[in-house]
Amino acid sequence: MADSNPGKINVLLIGSGGREHALAWALRKSDRTGQLFIAPGNPGTARCGTNVPLDTSNQEAVLAFIEDHQIGLTVVGPEQPLVEGIADFLSANGKLVFGPSQAAARLEGSKSFAKDIMKKYGVPTGDYLVFEGHEADAARAHITQNNSWPMVLKADGLAAGKGVFIPQNLEEALWSLDALVTDDLYGKSGTRLVIEEYLTGEEVSVFAICDGKNARILMHAQDHKRIGDGDTGLNTGGMGAYAPTRLLDDAGLAAVQEKIVEPMLHGMAAEGAPYVGVLYCGLMITPDGPKVIEFNCRFGDPECQVIMPALQSDFTDLLLAACEGRLDTYVPDIDMQQWYTCLVLASGGYPGSYEKGKVITGIPTESEQVQVFHAGTKTDAEGRLVTNGGRVLNVVAKGETLQDSIRLAYDAASLISFEGLYKRTDIGAKGLAKF
Structure with a gap:
C-alpha cells in the first residue's frame, strides 16, 4: 500500500x-x-x-x-x-x-440501461420489461394481465430516489403507471418505464471503490427507506441506516464481489465505459442469493454516514489510488468490530410538503462515539441554524454492539430540537432481530 x-x-x-x-x-x-x-x-x-x-x-x-x-x-x-x-x-x-x-453513470441515470447490462453480463437481477412513454397502452395491458403481486414500476431516469412504486394490486399499479407516464410526474425521467419482478428478501447496500479494473468493497449497510416505523408509508431518500449487517457474511461478500461487482466492471470496460468511482450495489438477499435491485454511481445517503466513520484508511489516499488505477495493491482498512447507526431527523411532512426556517437547538458536541452530519440546514440572517430541507440532520453513533450504537444515536438525537422534528423510532431494529 x-x-x-x-x-x-x-x-x-x-x-x-x-x-x-x-x-x-x-x-x-x-x-x-x-x-x-x-x-x-x-x-x-x-x-x-x-x-x-x-x-x-x-x-x-x-x-x-x-x-x-x-x-x-x-x-x-x-x-x-x-x-x-x-x-x-x-x-x-x-x-x-x-x-x-457520463457513460458509466448511466448505471444510475437509466434503469433500463443498467438492467440490459446486467442481463448481458450475467449479473443476477429480477426479470423486467421496458416501455417507452408512447407505449403506455402496452404497459397497461401488461399490468392488467399480471397475476403476481406486488410488482415494481420505476421511472427510467433520475427521480431523487422517489421514482419507484411497488403496487400491491391492479388498482394501485394503474395509478402508478398514470403517475409515471400519463401525468408525467417525473418529467423526462418518466418518459421510459421499467416494470420489474418483485424480489423477496431483505435489502442491503454494498459499496465498492473501483478504478476501472479493480474493486475494493468498503462496507455493507442496511438503509430504512420508508417514512414510518415498521417500513410503512411513503418511500424517502432514507430515514436511517446501520452497519455492518448480518445479511452478508464473508462468503456472501465474496459472492457479491465475484458475481456482481467484477462482472459489472468487466462489462462496463467491454462497453467502452470503464467504471472509476464508487459503485453502490443495492441488493436483495433472496432465497437464491443476492440479486441487484439497482446500481447507483455515488455513495448512498444515509449509508455514507455510517461507512465513513468505519473507514480507518486515509480516505483521500484511497480515492487517489482509485483515480490512478492502483487498487490492485491497495487494501482499505475497515473497522468491522464496531457498529454504527445513523438516525435521520426530518422536517414534519417529509417526504411531502414541509416548512423551512425552523430554529435548530441542542446539537451535541462531536465526540469519539457521536457525530452529527448536517443535511438540510442553513444559517439565517440572524446567524441561527435553521432547517432548510426535508432531511435535516444525521445523528451517527458508534458502539461495541449494535444495540449500543442504536441507544447512543437516540440519546444524542433526544438533545436536538426544532419545530416539527420527525424521526423513526425503530432504526436498526431489523439488525437486532438477526442476533
Whole structure:
C-alpha cells in the first residue's frame, strides 16, 4: 500500500447534503488533504473546510475554480453532475476527478440501461420489461394481465430516489403507471418505464471503490427507506441506516464481489465505459442469493454516514489510488468490530410538503462515539441554524454492539430540537432481530 505521492493536495468536494458532510469529515481527517473546498456545502461542512458558492452545474466555472485554487482532486458527491458528464469534462481538461464518466453513470441515470447490462453480463437481477412513454397502452395491458403481486414500476431516469412504486394490486399499479407516464410526474425521467419482478428478501447496500479494473468493497449497510416505523408509508431518500449487517457474511461478500461487482466492471470496460468511482450495489438477499435491485454511481445517503466513520484508511489516499488505477495493491482498512447507526431527523411532512426556517437547538458536541452530519440546514440572517430541507440532520453513533450504537444515536438525537422534528423510532431494529 505504498504511496507514490505523499504530498498534500487541495481537494474540491461537490455537494451539499448529509452524504457530503460525511465525505468532507473523512477528507478533512486525511493526511493527504491540504485545503478542502466544498461547493456549495452546508453549515456542517463549513467546519471541515471552506464552503464556496460555486454553480456546480456550470462545468466551465468548476474548471476555472479548480485552476484558480490548484485543486489536485475533485470528488463528486451527488449523482446529477455525474450523469451530466462533469467527470468527462474535468478529465478532458487534465484534472483528476473521483466519479464515473457520463457513460458509466448511466448505471444510475437509466434503469433500463443498467438492467440490459446486467442481463448481458450475467449479473443476477429480477426479470423486467421496458416501455417507452408512447407505449403506455402496452404497459397497461401488461399490468392488467399480471397475476403476481406486488410488482415494481420505476421511472427510467433520475427521480431523487422517489421514482419507484411497488403496487400491491391492479388498482394501485394503474395509478402508478398514470403517475409515471400519463401525468408525467417525473418529467423526462418518466418518459421510459421499467416494470420489474418483485424480489423477496431483505435489502442491503454494498459499496465498492473501483478504478476501472479493480474493486475494493468498503462496507455493507442496511438503509430504512420508508417514512414510518415498521417500513410503512411513503418511500424517502432514507430515514436511517446501520452497519455492518448480518445479511452478508464473508462468503456472501465474496459472492457479491465475484458475481456482481467484477462482472459489472468487466462489462462496463467491454462497453467502452470503464467504471472509476464508487459503485453502490443495492441488493436483495433472496432465497437464491443476492440479486441487484439497482446500481447507483455515488455513495448512498444515509449509508455514507455510517461507512465513513468505519473507514480507518486515509480516505483521500484511497480515492487517489482509485483515480490512478492502483487498487490492485491497495487494501482499505475497515473497522468491522464496531457498529454504527445513523438516525435521520426530518422536517414534519417529509417526504411531502414541509416548512423551512425552523430554529435548530441542542446539537451535541462531536465526540469519539457521536457525530452529527448536517443535511438540510442553513444559517439565517440572524446567524441561527435553521432547517432548510426535508432531511435535516444525521445523528451517527458508534458502539461495541449494535444495540449500543442504536441507544447512543437516540440519546444524542433526544438533545436536538426544532419545530416539527420527525424521526423513526425503530432504526436498526431489523439488525437486532438477526442476533
